[in-house]
Amino acid sequence: MESNRVTARAGSLDQRLRVPDVMNFPGAHLGLSWGMLGAEDVGDVTALDERCRPVDRPSTLRRLEVIAPILGLAPTAHRYEVLGGRDSQGELRAVGVVGLMAGADSEHVCTIEAFVDPTWRGRGIGRALIDWQDGRARQLISEDGRDLPVSIESRVVSHLTERRRLLAAAGFSPHRTIEYLVRTVDGSEGPSPIVAAKLEAAGVSLIPFDPSLNEEVRTVFNRSQSLSLGGRLMPAEDFARRADEIDPALSYVAVTDSDRIVVGFLLARVENGDYGHESWIEYLAIERGWRNRGIADALMSEHLRRCNEQSIPQTGISIDTNLNETSKSWVTRWDFFPRSTDIVYAIEM
Structure with a gap:
């Protein structure tokens, strides 16, 4: 007698990933010699x-501080592999980066990034790099072995339509957007009596950022990330490295008056790039139980005052709009306006 019982089982990590056995470098027909x-x-x-x-007019510069850990010149908990293509004269013409992110406890997150010499575009190099990066990302995730959801992601500036087309053709879909907003700093910046009163009522004071507070600040940051980005936490060595760029003169930490517990912070650095001399807010977070008490307003007010004192004409911040519309609304209220937008394309499994 035949059984009508239906049997099924969940696919393993490798079955979901469809991991390639071997990942060959892009072909020599593209005119480049490839190597790590x-x-x-x-x-x-x-x-x-x-x-x-x-x-490309990128939203944010690939500063040396960003490139260094990718190439093994600075400590990082993330795992990076970088593929380069050189022409017959040995000139580097294309780079593809694959990064397996550490600290993502609820899913595997692998990022891919590529940039190709403008004079070598339109030859199929970009698509060949995406195919190699996608396959290598799957191999790295498989080597990790934890049976978690998977997200392979690539961030692209919205105006780079050809790059977006290549990602879509390779199976990536738009997942979320990151807006880069800026605000002009003028001579009217100064302490607000209303903001000061709210801060006093909350029993909180602002102190300048100091690297000795790294671990306390990172703890608050990671708690805020776990609420908005599904547990994508910042490892200690990576936070310490990024904190080295922070300008203490523009950055403040909110602590309780009673027991000096960190409940929020605004950390900014100074950049001299394509947009001139400006401040950039790298991290801004408030502990969940201390929100809506005027602490974020106080941090921003003090930051703008210090920018004005140091003759920094502009400050900026990036907002992941799909995950944090509340933050975007608050930043807009402070007269920040959009300068550029990145779209995060992803393959999710």
Whole structure:
């Protein structure tokens, strides 16, 4: 007698990933010789990035502080692999980065990024890099072995329509947007009596940021991330490295008056890039139980006052709009306006 019982089982991590056994480098027919890049290639990578900037007009610069950990020149808990393509003269013409993010406890997150010399575009190099990066990302996730949801992501500036087309053709879909907003700093910036009164009523004071507070600040940051980005936490060594860029003169930490517990912070750095001399707010977070008490307003007010004192004409911040519309609304209330937008494309499994 035949059984009518239906049997089924959940697919394993490798079955969901469809991991390729071997990932070959892009073909020689593209005109480039391929190899993995490391610390000794940092000069060539930064030179290629500088050639790409006028065409790509990126929302944020690939500063040396960002490139260094990717090439193994600075400590990081993330795992990076960097593929480079050189022409017959040895000039670096294309770079593809794959990064397996540490600290993402509820899902595997792998990021891919590529930049190709403008004079070498339109030859199929971009698509070949995406195919290699996608396959290598799946291999890295498989090596990790934890049976978690998967997100392979690539961030692209919204005006780079060809890059967006390539990602879509490779199976990536628009997932969320990141807006870069800026605000002009003028001579009217100063302490607000209303903001000061709210801060006093909350029993909170602002103190300048100091690296000795790194771990306390990182703890608050990670708690806020777990609420908005599904547990994508910042490892200690990566936060410490990023904190080295923070300008204490523009950055403040909110602590309780009674027991000096950190309940919020605004950390900013100074940048001299394509948009001139400006401040950029890297981190802004308030502990969940201390929100809506005027602490964020106090931090922003003090930051703008210090920017004005130091003759910094503009400050900016990035907002993940799909995950944090409340923050965007608050930032807009402070007269920030959009300068550029990145779209995060993803393959989710």
